Amino acid sequence: MGDFKSDQELHPLELGELKYDRDGLVPAVIQDHRNNSVLMVGYMDKEAIRRTLDSGRVCFWSRSRREYWVKGESSGNFFEVKSIHADCDADTLLVKVIPLGPGLACHTGRYSCFFNTLTGFDQGEQGND
Numbered sequence: 001m002g003d004f005k006s007d008q009e010l011h012p013l014e015l016g017e018l019k020y021d022r023d024g025l026v027p028a029v030i031q032d033h034r035n036n037s038v039l040m041v042g043y044m045d046k047e048a049i050r051r052t053l054d055s056g057r058v059c060f061w062s063r064s065r066r067e068y069w070v071k072g073e074s075s076g077n078f079f080e081v082k083s084i085h086a087d088c089d090a091d092t093l094l095v096k097v098i099p100l101g102p103g104l105a106c107h108t109g110r111y112s113c114f115f116n117t118l119t120g121f122d123q124g125e126q127g128n129d
Helices: 046-055
Strands: 026-032 038-044 059-062 067-070 079-086 093-099
Touching (some): 046 067
Parallel strands (some): 026 093
Antiparallel strands (some): 026 038, 059 067
16 A cells, blocks of 8 residues: 555646536535535536635535525525645545534535435444455
8 A cells, every 4th residue: 555645735727627527517525624524515517616716605506406506595504615626537526614604514404414324334344344
């Protein structure tokens, strides 16, 4: 196994270098900057990314409503952007945020959208290879 380097060199990318899907979107994983919890996943196109960069608040493209929306517009649960990274394939974004307002990411009123577990997964075996 290679040496792990926590201080990896950052490689800046332009918006045009991202690999968008056939609809012009990339998934964006939203992570709490303070504790690394994954809060939610949304989709962004170039314009949503530009809006996010310009405002410092997370903007998504709604695939169902076919419109832009800023997280927190209706709920008050805004996300203040701290950093944006692309994965090694440049086809997924990791957006680190500080939740503002009540600090709830999920429309169900929970801190994170990831509260469901899949049946059949033995959590006692987790981490054993």
